[in-house]
Amino acid sequence: MEDTEILNLWKVYDKKLEENLSLNKKNAEDITKIKLHSHLLSMKPMKIFTIIVGILWVVFVDILIVIAFKFGVSFFLISAIIQVLLTKxxxxxxxxxxxxxNRVDISDSILATQEKIARLKSSTIWVTKLLFLQFPVWNTFYWTQAVWENGGIWWYVIQIPLTAAFTYLAIWLFVNIRYENRNKKWFGLIFRGKEWTPLMKSMEILEQIEEYKRK
Structure with a gap:
């Protein structure tokens, strides 16, 4: 066999090898995108359940607000309004x-998918901040004028520090719940399960896809 034929065969083999490597790379990327999509879809049932329960709760509290408004229960009314607004x-x-x-598609570009996941991450952190702001009102809705006037010293000794602690905790969490604190133990206790874990796995998968593209 002449040198020219050997070189031609080598070029053909090299081309096929590159095509196979490219195909394997594309298949690996597509499979990874499917995994990413699956992780994101696994978040939907919990979010749908939360929305349904939240709507039912809001309707219930709105009814109580109307009743409280008629009877002039001021502490309950203020607490319920704050709580229901944050819930809404x-x-x-x-x-x-x-x-x-629902808008995430496996055919989307990496940049588009990254943007959607970044929004999901940011909104998950913000919704948690909002929900923790409800802490103080769970400690004030049962107040009445009569209790403050006739509750005695023990009412003040218990109630004032308790309300201050709830308020401090709500403000502290609102300020400190940031993605930069994700490696802290208290953050891990709050953010886990179907609301957070699939999101983190999706971000890891995006990094894998970027690695495929760099190779």
Missing amino acids: LAIGVYVYQLILI
Whole structure:
């Protein structure tokens, strides 16, 4: 066999090898995208359940607010209004997240998918901040004028520090719940399960896809 024929065979073999490597790379990337999509879809049932429960809760509290308004129960009324407004905001965020998840497509570019996941991450952190802001009102809704006037010293000794602690905790969590603190133990206790774990796995998968593209 002449040198020219050997070189031609080598070129053909080299071309086929490159094509196979390219195909394997594409298949690996597609499989990884399917895994990513699966992780994101696994978040939907919990979010749908949360929205349904949230709507039922909001309807219930709105009814109580109307009743309290008629009877002039001021502490309960203020606490319930704050709580239900924060809950409605949270429901809106969950609906927004469902729309984002439904818009994620395996045929999307990496940049588009990264943007949607970044929004999911940011909105998950923000909805958690909002929900923790409810802490103080869970400690004030049962207050009445009569209790403050006739509760005695022990009422003040217990109630004032307790309300201050709830308020401090709500503000502290609102300020400190940031993605930069994700490796801290308290953050891990709050963010886990179907609301957070699939999101983190999706971000890891995106990094894998980027590695495939760099190779």
